[in-house]
Amino acid sequence: MRMAEVSAKYELSQDTLRYYERIGLIPPVNRNNSGVRNYTEDNLKWVEFIKCMRTAGLPIEALIEYVGLFQLGDETLEARKELLKEQRDLLFAKMGDMKKTLERLDSKIERYEQTVGEKEKLLNNLEK
Amino acid sequence: MRMAEVSAKYELSQDTLRYYERIGLIPPVNRNNSGVRNYTEDNLKWVEFIKCMRTAGLPIEALIEYVGLFQLGDETLEARKELLKEQRDLLFAKMGDMKKTLERLDSKIERYEQTVGEKEKLLNNLEK
DNA sequence: ATCCCACTTGGAGTTAACTCAAAGTCAAGA
DNA sequence: TCTTGACTTTGAGTTAACTCCAAGTGGGAT
Numbered sequence: 001m002r003m004a005e006v007s008a009k010y011e012l013s014q015d016t017l018r019y020y021e022r023i024g025l026i027p028p029v030n031r032n033n034s035g036v037r038n039y040t041e042d043n044l045k046w047v048e049f050i051k052c053m054r055t056a057g058l059p060i061e062a063l064i065e066y067v068g069l070f071q072l073g074d075e076t077l078e079a080r081k082e083l084l085k086e087q088r089d090l091l092f093a094k095m096g097d098m099k100k101t102l103e104r105l106d107s108k109i110e111r112y113e114q115t116v117g118e119k120e121k122l123l124n125n126l127e128k
Numbered sequence: 129m130r131m132a133e134v135s136a137k138y139e140l141s142q143d144t145l146r147y148y149e150r151i152g153l154i155p156p157v158n159r160n161n162s163g164v165r166n167y168t169e170d171n172l173k174w175v176e177f178i179k180c181m182r183t184a185g186l187p188i189e190a191l192i193e194y195v196g197l198f199q200l201g202d203e204t205l206e207a208r209k210e211l212l213k214e215q216r217d218l219l220f221a222k223m224g225d226m227k228k229t230l231e232r233l234d235s236k237i238e239r240y241e242q243t244v245g246e247k248e249k250l251l252n253n254l255e256k
Numbered sequence: 257a258t259c260c261c262a263c264t265t266g267g268a269g270t271t272a273a274c275t276c277a278a279a280g281t282c283a284a285g286a
Numbered sequence: 287t288c289t290t291g292a293c294t295t296t297g298a299g300t301t302a303a304c305t306c307c308a309a310g311t312g313g314g315a316t
Contacts, residue, residue: 004292014293015275034282036293056229057185060273077247081240088233095226098219101184105216112209119205132262142263143305151303162312164263188303 001039009044010051017047024064025050027071057094058087129167137172138179145175152192153178155199185222186215 007014020026026046029037039047046067053063066083069076135142148154154174157165167175174195181191194211197204 002293013275016273018295019274031294034293035295036282052229052232054273056226058229074247077240077244081237081244084233084237084240088230088237091226091230091233095223095230098184098223098226101180101186102216102219102223104180105212105219109209109212109216112205112212116205116209119202130263141305144303146264147304159264162263163265164312182303 001044003037003039006039006044006047010047012047012051020047020050023060024067025060027067056091058091062087129172131165131167134167134172134175138175140175140179148175148178151188152195153188155195184219186219190215 001009003014003017006012007017012020017026021029026043029039029043032038050063054060062083066080069080069083129137131142131145134140135145140148145154149157154171157167157171160166178191182188190211194208197208197211
């Protein structure tokens with residue numbers, strides 16, 4: 001699969017795809033004999049995985065490390081597991097913060113609804 | 129309350145507190161006659177609110193707009209409500225993405241646990 | 257009186273994560 | 287043959303959100 005298609009499929013700009021590859025966030029993609037990238041199924045899986053992780057806000061640096069460990073083979077299973085656990089816990093904590101804020105926003109909005117409602121009632125009374 | 133204390137209480141650097149005030153993310157804080165900030169209860173509430181919102185990742189730009197609207201008074205109740213709703217929905221969506229990623233990480237970690245476990249068993253067998 | 261320390265301002269520097277621009281190559285179609 | 291268009295590389299530019307630095311001031315302790 002060529003870059004244009006990959007870009008469309010995963011909604012990542014071509015620049016971003018090149019950038020990710022350049023910094024080692026996805027493993028190198030093979031080229032045809034004129035240097036054009038040809039994404040394999042395996043490449044696509046990486047792209048999809050990285051996109052998912054980035055969407056959730058995992059830092060690029062940690063993901064680069066994961067990809068690097070992966071390429072070193074089975075020796076790094078344990079290290080990869082620990083890395084994922086660490087990021088999982090960070091993500092979990094962040095979701096906790098967000099949940100608190102979401103609740104706070106919800107009750108704030110609720111109060112705004114009431115206040116705006118009362119203002120309207122007042123205006124209605126004046127009209128009569 | 130002086131800045132050092134506010135900084136400690138909310139774990140925001142003094143630089144960040146000044147920055148927030150400079151860009152209008154918190155309303156202006158009164159100074160004593162030698163120009164030193166003196167945070168009132170009301171100022172502290174803003175600091176705490178903004179910290180909470182920022183921790184959840186709400187963009188500074190939206191928060192500046194909220195503070196601006198607030199300072200314009202009751203005319204802006206409706207606009208403020210809409211702004212909060214919009215940010216709430218964005219936050220909610222983001223949490224959805226993160227939940228998906230969290231689940232994916234959890235099952236990936238689970239698989240790593242199994243794989244690492246099997247490798248250890250293999251090694252144990254070799255030792256016998 | 258002098259020294260220290262917590263503050264002040266204005267402006268420059270940093271980091272993460274892209275994003276864009278310039279100049280070049282190659283294959284296919286008119 | 288010439289052009290078009292999708293790609294290539296290298297390197298610079300951008301954005302958000304801080305973070306740091308230099309130079310200055312006012313008030314309290316020694």
